[in-house]
Amino acid sequence: MSLIQQQKEFQSSLAEWYAQAQRPLPWRKKPSVYRTVVSELMAQQTQIKTMLPYFDRWMHRFPDFKTLAAASEEDVLKHWEGLGYYSRARNLHKLAKAYVAASPKPRAREAWQALPGIGPYTSAAIASIAFHEPVAVVDGNVVRILARLTCDTRTFKSNGEAVKAFTALAEDVVAEENPGDHNQAMMELGATICLKRKPLCTICPVAGFCLGRTSAELDQIPKIQRKATKRITVERAWALEGNAILLHRIPESAGQLAGQYELPKLKDLHLPTPKTKPLAIKTRSITHRRIKEPIFVVSAPKALPDDHFWIRFNDLENITLSGPHRRWVGELTKVANKQST
Template identity: 55%
Template sequence: MSPSADALLARRDAFRTTLLDWYRLNRRRLPWREQPSLYKTVVSEFMLQQTQVKTMLPYFARWLDALPDFAALAAADEARVVKLWEGLGYYTRARNLHKLARALVALPAIPRTREAWLELPGIGPYSSAAITSITFGAPVAVVDGNVVRILARLTADATAWRDTTSAGKALTPLADAVLNHAEPGDHNQAMMELGATVCTRHNPLCTVCAVRAFCAAARAGDPEAYPRLAAKQIEAVTVVRAWCRRPAGPEGAAALLLHRTDSAARRL
């Protein structure tokens, strides 16, 4: 790890305490936090994929009223599930959530480990870590775009990653090392909250950031420079279209020749 990462790890206990103290005083009062349950956590995680909190809140309330638990969701038909999701978009999330509920109610017991959740439909590395750490206290770090941004800034990591996914993989060992194993769920939520409300992509609120004293990028005065993502290479493509018109002849009038594209072919 870099010298800045080593410096952060040397003060990890103070960082964890400062982060949690800030979170408990400043966290947003959200329905899945105030009266937490596994079901609420799972539904919120699915809805928050590709959707902002303020947008999904009314849909979350409507969903809980109609389908209050895994049993109700599993018993619903797909048409009703999709209808309740209407307005949020990315309907694959709704279908995957439906499949997950049916898989869970068929099990003799709810799994409690990240590894077991990864075997369930619709669950990936991020959601498995979030669900099991928040609900069951599993000692696994959540690494999403917010966490990548925070860790890259805390350490002023100058690596130019291909994208956020590759940055997340590279920073996961640091996230695991910083994780508060005594309170992993609150730690993960605190990191995500900090990234969503303070350590934002643009115009981060460094002057009010509780963990500024631990941040190498803030000390350097250029937090928005991190994380560094390599510029995407855009390939120029030239599209040529041609029409073939057969002139009138002895057989009859002029004709325009068309070719039917196979339904499975890629279209321009």
């Protein structure tokens, strides 16, 4: 029998498991439209365990749409610091302003999708969880579950193509009585049981409906082509003057990290690569890019570009540093202090 033919039994098994196994996340323990919106935008491209302290900090500072709408962008970005993908914070800020001004307030998926930063996935999540609209949320977790349940071994060119391919099935099996819990149960199942590698099939609550669980290729389902890894090297400067450090403020017109600070690039300071060993070599990944960042101790040129500033160490908490660079500055400050003693 197909999954659609067994949808009631599937929904029931999933719901019973979720009622017992769901993690006690703060937006589930104390639900509201606002907390649903914030949690969904924070969870994009961020692991739940990583975002939890940021969610708590955010809710303490911005407990509702009105408070967030009235805040400055600088304050908003400062409280988002560490989560990355700062366009989400800017969109959330714009959304709060639009929501406060809206009359009537959005409820349906289509109305939410018209707001800044809200796409098909997030609008369906908000509409189903906060307003019980029977629409399916389809993300990577849901795609993985449905592909394995149906043993779909097709190869997809991208995540977006895979989402489109499984959206109709997801809509067919969503529980109309409690769509919000159904969608959260699907995401919870993908996050805790139906893992990308080594799924926990022996304790899966819907294993009896799964055509792929005996497949030797289960770990490879769904098959999604990945972009080729692009390796990049960016040489950075560690320049100190008294109790200040030289930092580069990324222009507001930049596509990413606009208005934030990072360690300067040697090329922007027109400095050659030093012959000495770097103070540190840091690495990070952004989507398919693997970035290597050697950080060299240098003397800053007398004439600095307009977007480079000396920032006192005591003032670092008052500016928005990109997440990795804040960590690195903290680590390297300790190293430099040890070397000077």
